[in-house]
Amino acid sequence: MTTNPSEKQSRFDPEPMPRRDFLGLAALGSMAAAFILSIFGMLKLPKAAVSASPAKKFSVALPDTLVEGEPFVPPGRNVAVFRDGEGVFAISTICTHLGCIVKAGTTGFECPCHGSGFEKDGTVRKGPAPKPLPWLKVSKSGSTYTVDEETTVKTGTKI
Numbered sequence: 001m002t003t004n005p006s007e008k009q010s011r012f013d014p015e016p017m018p019r020r021d022f023l024g025l026a027a028l029g030s031m032a033a034a035f036i037l038s039i040f041g042m043l044k045l046p047k048a049a050v051s052a053s054p055a056k057k058f059s060v061a062l063p064d065t066l067v068e069g070e071p072f073v074p075p076g077r078n079v080a081v082f083r084d085g086e087g088v089f090a091i092s093t094i095c096t097h098l099g100c101i102v103k104a105g106t107t108g109f110e111c112p113c114h115g116s117g118f119e120k121d122g123t124v125r126k127g128p129a130p131k132p133l134p135w136l137k138v139s140k141s142g143s144t145y146t147v148d149e150e151t152t153v154k155t156g157t158k159i
Contacts, residue, residue: 056149059141062088069120071104079136079147080104082120087158090138090147091122096131109133122155 060074062083071080073093078101081090093102093109100113108125109118117125122133137151138159145159 057146058149059144059146061144071120073104077147077149079149080109081138081145081147084158088138088140088145089158090136090145092134092136092149092152094133095129096124096133097127097129102133 054076058074058077060072060081062072062081066072066083068084069082071082071091073080078093079090080093081088093104094100095102095111095113095116097111097114097116100111102109102111102116102118107117108120109122111117111129114128116127116129118129118133119125122135124130124132132155134152135155135157137148137153137157139146139148140159
């Protein structure tokens, strides 16, 4: 747009904004937006984004159809509960190598992560697992059994 020198600018016409002023205002706006967004992020910190883990002590009722020597894995638990002629016992299904969850098979337990194999009593059949699967404390309360995932017992302890 060319301006005619004979035309006078009105005093109400805005003055053009210099580029340096515009860039300064843009930087100030970006800083304010970043500050406000960081405040929203900090407000979320006191509230944990992780769900609570289940209790380490839980009750389980063994199904009547459970065959002796076969594992029963309660839903949502990392424990295999067994019943045999001598009693009831529980074994952790967390691999002693790197903490993967082992899967029950016909001959015992297999670790899907690194190939460790365990017998049905938790002893190591093949490595790299350094130790057997721990046996867990089991107590009887009426017709159900209480398993304590935090308390290990000597291998072979049955109730």
